[in-house]
Amino acid sequence: MAEQSAPIGVFDSxxxxxxxxxxxxxxxxxxxxxxxxxxxxxxxxxxxxxxxxRYAKQDAAFLLSQHVKYIIAACGTVSSxxxxxxxxxxxxxxxxxxxxxxxxxxxxxxxxxxxxxxxxATVRSGSYTAAIAARMPGARVTVQACPLFVxxxxxxxxxxxxxxxxLVAQDYLRPIQSADVDTLILGCTHYPLIAPIIAxxxxxxxxxxxxxxxxxxxAREKLSGAGLLRPGTQGAARxxxxxxxxxxxxxxxxxxxxxxxxxVEHISVDGLPAG
Numbered sequence: 001m002a003e004q005s006a007p008i009g010v011f012d013s014x015x016x017x018x019x020x021x022x023x024x025x026x027x028x029x030x031x032x033x034x035x036x037x038x039x040x041x042x043x044x045x046x047x048x049x050x051x052x053x054r055y056a057k058q059d060a061a062f063l064l065s066q067h068v069k070y071i072i073a074a075c076g077t078v079s080s081x082x083x084x085x086x087x088x089x090x091x092x093x094x095x096x097x098x099x100x101x102x103x104x105x106x107x108x109x110x111x112x113x114x115x116x117x118x119x120x121a122t123v124r125s126g127s128y129t130a131a132i133a134a135r136m137p138g139a140r141v142t143v144q145a146c147p148l149f150v151x152x153x154x155x156x157x158x159x160x161x162x163x164x165x166x167l168v169a170q171d172y173l174r175p176i177q178s179a180d181v182d183t184l185i186l187g188c189t190h191y192p193l194i195a196p197i198i199a200x201x202x203x204x205x206x207x208x209x210x211x212x213x214x215x216x217x218x219a220r221e222k223l224s225g226a227g228l229l230r231p232g233t234q235g236a237a238r239x240x241x242x243x244x245x246x247x248x249x250x251x252x253x254x255x256x257x258x259x260x261x262x263x264v265e266h267i268s269v270d271g272l273p274a275g
Contacts, residue, residue, distance in 0.1 A: 002068075002070070002093075002226075003069060004227070005032075006032075006067055006068055006069035007031070007033055007068050007069065008024065008028075008032070008033050008034070008072065009064075009066060009070065009092075010024070010034070010035045010036070010063075010074050011035070011036040011038070011071070011075070011078075012037055012073075012074045013038050013041065013044040013045075014042030014150070014190070015039065015042075015153070015154055016150065016153065016188060017035065017037060017074030017075060017189050017212075018035070018037070019074075019192045019193065019210070019212040019255060020072065020189050020216060021074070021212075021256065022257060022259050023213045023217075024072075024219065025237065025259040026216075027213075027217060028216065029234075029235055030229075030230045030233055030234065031223075031229075031235045032235050033238075034237075035237060035238070035239045035240065036059055036062050036239075036240045037239070037241045038055060039243035039247075039248060040241070040269070041055060041242060041269070043119065043151060044075065044119070044121065045118070045119020045120050045122060045150060046119070046120055046121070052081045052121060053081060056073065057275065058273065059078075060094075061272045061273045062240070062267065062272055064090075069093075069228055070092055070093050070094075070222075071090065071093070071095070072094075072095050072097075073096045074189045074212060075097070075188075076119060076187045076188040076189065077119045077122050078096065079096025079098045079122075079127070080121065080125035081121060082096070093222060095218065095222065097211035097212070098127050098128060098211075100214035101187070101209050101210075101214050102128060102134075102185070103131075106135045108182075108209065109139070109182055111182045112139045113140045113179060113182055114132055114140070114142075114183045114184070114185065115143075115181035116141060116142070116143045116185045117143075117149075117173075117184065117198075118145065118187030118188050119145065119146070119147060119150065119188055122145075128143065129141045140179070142176055142179035144172055144175050146168075146169075146191075148172075149188065150190045152165050153190040153194060154190070156254075158197075160196040165197055166197050166201075169194065169197050173202065177201075181206060182205060182207065183206065183207045184206050184208050184209065185211065186198070186208055186209060186211060187211065189212050192212060192213075193254075195208055195210070238262050239263065240265050240266070240267050241266055241267070242266070242268070243266070244266065245266050249264050
């Protein structure tokens with residue numbers, strides 16, 4: 001039985017999930033958070049389904065070893081790939097980022113034209129299209145894979161004036177612009193770091209949906225309903241990575257902003273169970 005005082009566990013293929021941690025710390029200030037970034041094996045989005053599932057199961061196993069009360073897959077690729085047969089059997093509640101983001105997009109759109117950008121694996125899964133259709137059957141969804149965005153963000157290419165990322169975004173966003181969408185889901189938690197570039201290219205008439213923020217809001221509701229919400233404002237975070245801690249610590253400050261800080265440790269994923 002999960003305890004109210006136990007931490008929330010969050011994992012991602014790398015640094016992108018820190019955008020969800022930032023929102024969790026803002027929206028749920030009393031909660032302790034354990035974050036695992038699989039920085040040694042990033043990106044997940046270009047890998048096959050079997051590999052993604054195996055990695056995600058290892059990530060979840062590590063969080064369970066930290067006695068978390070709740071697991072959030074702050075990764076669009078994992079959220080679109082990890083089967084419900086596995087997540088439903090976890091000993092603690094689990095949440096991905098897709099449902100909350102899709103629901104927010106349906107609430108935001110006025111025309112029913114919704115864009116989704118994500119990794120190749122997320123796009124291949126069709127998960128966002130299905131989640132939107134379940135909530136708005138008449139929606140017209142345009143989906144675009146953006147495989148270079150994750151490595152660009154992981155390597156620090158996310159300043160609003162970065163010309164490399166801007167040129168890549170211009171190319172990726174053309175089909176979304178042509179579809180005349182009024183709402184765009186940033187279908188990977190890395191993408192909010194380049195949201196200023198995307199917003200500038202899409203224009204002020206397009207609402208951007210941040211999956212990290214929407215998932216944090218949904219987590220607050222779920223934890224409250226389960227009696228697991230921890231009150232207060234003194235929550236802390238600790239971080240684990242599967243690659244070196246130095247680059248993580250440097251970039252994490254830019255991802256987390258005012259919520260930066262907390263110990264960072266390296267762990268080996270080789271011995272973690274994947275079943």
